[in-house]
Amino acid sequence: MRQFVIIGNSAAGIAAVEAVRKKDKESKITVISDEDYPSYCRCLISYYLAGEAKEEKILYRPESFYKENNIELSLNKKVIRIDPEKNRVICEDKSQMTYDSLLIATGSSPKIPDIKGIKKSGVFKFRTIKDAKDIEALLPVVKNSCILGGGLIGLKAAYGLKKRNIEVKVIVKSKQVLSQMLDFESASLIQKRLEENGIELVLGEDVMEVIGNGDIKAVKLESGKVLGSSLVVVGKGVSPNIDLIKDTKIKFNEGIIASNLMQTNIPNIYTAGDVCESFDITSGEFSLNALWPIAVEQGRIAGANMDGDNLSYEGSLGMNSIEFFGLPAVSLGVYKVKADNGSFEELKVLDAKVNLYKKLILKDNFLIGAILIGDIKNSGIFLRIIREKIDVSPFKDRLLQENFGYPDIMDFVKVKENIYV
Amino acid sequence: MKQLYYKVDKCLGCKSCEIACALAHSLTLELFKVLKEKTLSMPRKKIIVCRGKNYPISCRHCKDPKCVDACMAAALTYDKEKGMVIHDDSRCVGCWMCVMACPYAAVRPNIKTKIPIRCDKCKDKNELACVKACPTGAIIWQEEIAMQPGTVPDEGSNRKR
Numbered sequence: 001m002r003q004f005v006i007i008g009n010s011a012a013g014i015a016a017v018e019a020v021r022k023k024d025k026e027s028k029i030t031v032i033s034d035e036d037y038p039s040y041c042r043c044l045i046s047y048y049l050a051g052e053a054k055e056e057k058i059l060y061r062p063e064s065f066y067k068e069n070n071i072e073l074s075l076n077k078k079v080i081r082i083d084p085e086k087n088r089v090i091c092e093d094k095s096q097m098t099y100d101s102l103l104i105a106t107g108s109s110p111k112i113p114d115i116k117g118i119k120k121s122g123v124f125k126f127r128t129i130k131d132a133k134d135i136e137a138l139l140p141v142v143k144n145s146c147i148l149g150g151g152l153i154g155l156k157a158a159y160g161l162k163k164r165n166i167e168v169k170v171i172v173k174s175k176q177v178l179s180q181m182l183d184f185e186s187a188s189l190i191q192k193r194l195e196e197n198g199i200e201l202v203l204g205e206d207v208m209e210v211i212g213n214g215d216i217k218a219v220k221l222e223s224g225k226v227l228g229s230s231l232v233v234v235g236k237g238v239s240p241n242i243d244l245i246k247d248t249k250i251k252f253n254e255g256i257i258a259s260n261l262m263q264t265n266i267p268n269i270y271t272a273g274d275v276c277e278s279f280d281i282t283s284g285e286f287s288l289n290a291l292w293p294i295a296v297e298q299g300r301i302a303g304a305n306m307d308g309d310n311l312s313y314e315g316s317l318g319m320n321s322i323e324f325f326g327l328p329a330v331s332l333g334v335y336k337v338k339a340d341n342g343s344f345e346e347l348k349v350l351d352a353k354v355n356l357y358k359k360l361i362l363k364d365n366f367l368i369g370a371i372l373i374g375d376i377k378n379s380g381i382f383l384r385i386i387r388e389k390i391d392v393s394p395f396k397d398r399l400l401q402e403n404f405g406y407p408d409i410m411d412f413v414k415v416k417e418n419i420y421v
Numbered sequence: 422m423k424q425l426y427y428k429v430d431k432c433l434g435c436k437s438c439e440i441a442c443a444l445a446h447s448l449t450l451e452l453f454k455v456l457k458e459k460t461l462s463m464p465r466k467k468i469i470v471c472r473g474k475n476y477p478i479s480c481r482h483c484k485d486p487k488c489v490d491a492c493m494a495a496a497l498t499y500d501k502e503k504g505m506v507i508h509d510d511s512r513c514v515g516c517w518m519c520v521m522a523c524p525y526a527a528v529r530p531n532i533k534t535k536i537p538i539r540c541d542k543c544k545d546k547n548e549l550a551c552v553k554a555c556p557t558g559a560i561i562w563q564e565e566i567a568m569q570p571g572t573v574p575d576e577g578s579n580r581k582r
Contacts, residue, residue: 011493043493047440047514053494057512060495293491293522300490321521326532330521376530380487380523406478407471413524420429420476 002027005246007079008044008105009033011292012299014061014274016103019303019320021069022364027307028072030097032089034078037129038063042127043292045132058129062409067320079106079244085114086265088246088375101268101306104245105255105299107272108238108290113148122234126157138231139164146170146219148207150177154235154324157200159324161233169200169206169227171219179322180237181331186352186357187273193327193355202227205290207421238290244375253277255288262302262311270306272298281315281387282333289316299319317386323377327355333386334361334369349400358400381406388414422504423542424550424565427477431559432468434475439464441554445543463531465540466551477551477560480527480540482506488539489523504565510536 004020006013006414009031013095033039039060047053064072077216078092088098100185110125125131135157145161147154150172158168170177176187177194190397202221209220210232218226242256251257251265255277262270262278273295280287294316301311319332337344347363356374360367360382370382381404385392392399394406410416440452447455447462449534455462467480486506489497496512497519499505519528528539543549552562 015490024517030424044514053512053514058494074505118538140578210511292493293487293518295508296490321517323515323517323530323532323535328530328532330517332521335502376517376520378519378526379521380528383521403470405467405469405471405476406527407474409471417481419424419426419481421426 001126003098004029004101004103005099006031006105007089008101008103008107008273008275009073009075010060010105010107010273011041011295012107012302013103014039014107015296015299016105016270016303016306017069017071017273018299020307021071022304024307025070028222029125030065030074031071032074032077032079032091034076035128035130036076038066038073038379040129042128045126045129046156047158048129049136049157050163051134051336052163068208082244082248082250082269084248084250084269087268087420098174101267102270103299103302104250104264104269104271104275105273105295105302106241106244106275108240108288110153110234111236111239112234113207115208115210117212117343118209118234120212121214121215122212122215122230123234126153126233126235132160135161135162135231135233137318138322139166142166142231144169144229145233146207146227146229148236149237150174150203151235152178152203152215152320153238154233155199155322155324156193157233157235158194161231162197162199166231167200168198169202169229170194171202171205171221171227173206175204177201177203178322178329178331180192181318181335182329182371183336183359185360186329186373189352189357189373190324190327190329193325196306197325201360217241238274240277240288240290244276252335253286257286258298258313260315261305261310262298262313263305270302272302278313279315280317281389282317286315287318291317291318291320294319314387319383321376327374328372328376330372331378332370332371332379332383333367334360335371337361347396347400359398362392362396365391365396367392367399378404381409384413385409388412423562424482424563425479425540426554426563427547428557428559428561431557432477433557433559434468434476435556436468437554438466438477438551438560439468439554441550442466442540447540447551460469460534463529464537465538467529476525478525480506480523481525482540482542487522487524488519488528491518494516500539504540505542507558508537508539508541513537531564 043059081090144167147170147310205223211218229244256271258276274290277286347360349358361369398404442464443462
């Protein structure tokens with residue numbers, strides 16, 4: 001009987017397990033996680049912290065999932081090394097496991113800046129349900145907090161804390177929030193919304209030190225300014241968890257390099273999710289695109305292929321959808337190009353009064369990216385145009401019109417449907 | 422499995438389907454009282470006018486649903502038996518990943534309720550509000566047939582399973 005080992009129990013790992021079990025009820029599947037929790041919706045920890053999502057609602061699959069699918073779940077176990085020659089994984093507790101086929105879906109971990117005081121208790125990461133619970137446990141004695149970083153994780157932590165009536169200051173090195181998904185104009189709309197809702201933003205500043213003897217008292221900024229804070233959350237981005245393969249022949253750059261089959265350069269070892277670099281269809285290069293929907297897609301393909309399929313992944317792209325205090329924002333693909341670069345064309349609508357912003361970036365009449373604030377209803381169409389590389393010339397003048405929609409592109413999509421007769 | 426088909430040439434763009442849909446998903450189910458409801462019921466179906474024709478757009482209940490993959494809250498699931506994408510409102514956090522993922526833009530955000538607006542096939546009723554309301558018979562609700570491109574579905578046949 002074949003043995004599948006899946007390292008990682010989140011989006012990619014579960015999608016892979018489900019793909020295997022769709023056809024194969026027999027093979028043995030072991031899922032290993034270094035967390036002490038069955039699979040849960042990681043992206044919901046901010047909603048949990050905010051008090052908007054109850055703990056029982058953030059389980060990604062019911063607790064019976066593992067038993068029903070005949071999966072051995074090994075929690076609280078960290079794989080520290082992979083031995084491709086002997087087809088085995090070695091865990092921190094010295095235990096070993098052999099596999100016929102392995103999936104590395106170890107995800108990523110928060111980057112921790114190297115600043116004085118960052119290791120003090122009261123400084124938190126914001127990645128796991130445990131992080132959220134640890135923060136929550138302190139809330140009764142916390143009045144004010146600082147978030148390091150104005151990216152998605154930082155802002156979501158800020159939102160969660162603000163909803164629990166904690167004063168929040170977000171310290172952002174860049175001159176704008178969400179610099180990894182928005183341009184300056186769109187970010188300013190989000191910033192306004194955050195500030196209107198009591199989240200204070202400190203832009204263009206970096207934290208130099210976390211101050212406090214025992215408990216945290218304040219953070220000191222580059223400018224010398226000191227901000228009182230008894231809780232610090234670090235949201236400075238994530239890096240792939242690749243330590244376990246660093247001394248193997250498995251190829252990696254920042255993340256593990258995944259082929260279009262979601263295979264590493266070792267044939268019986270696959271990879272998916274935040275830990276891997278996959279072909280990015282907007283840049284044409286291998287990139288980290290750490291996002292839940294992408295991890296699910298990749299995990300499914302990896303799982304099917306581990307079980308003998310030959311599915312090809314069309315590639316990933318950077319994208320995200322967020323909403324803060326009623327203002328939705330979507331970013332797709334390339335969201336910023338240098339103003340003086342003539343080979344790109346930007347189509348834009350801005351009405352700051354109603355918090356509406358739409359920007360499309362085109363190259364030779366092909367859409368390569370978009371930012372949508374306020375009105376996101378066509379984001380799925382734009383995503384499809386990017387993914388399927390549809391020439392927009394026939395409907396370019398309609399792209400940003402209110403009435404633009406699927407009928408405009410239906411004659412040009414890859415898989416035609418037959419519901420309109 | 423029953424699916425919705427549209428005779429585009431018959432569609433007047435009168436929006437009767439939109440109104441009927443919003444009404445069917447309201448609390449009072451009465452046209453003039455609906456407007457006074459605290460949260461305005463929104464149509465799950467929208468008419469898009471393109472090149473002079475009217476196209477009703479609503480959830481396809483895809484067998485390979487991108488929205489289900491994208492749902493980071495596991496609020497969306499695909500029910501194989503019903504052939505439907507099901508939304509569990511109680512799990513939804515309003516992140517709009519489903520809106521971003523839908524290749525038809527058939528899922529729209531309802532910012533007020535924080536729940537996406539999408540067709541629920543009138544909760545699997547035998548007769549859908551939009552079909553009933555269409556004055557020209559442009560909306561056809563019938564067993565799914567593997568159609569070759571260009572084939573016309575059997576009008577009004579609404580065969581029982």
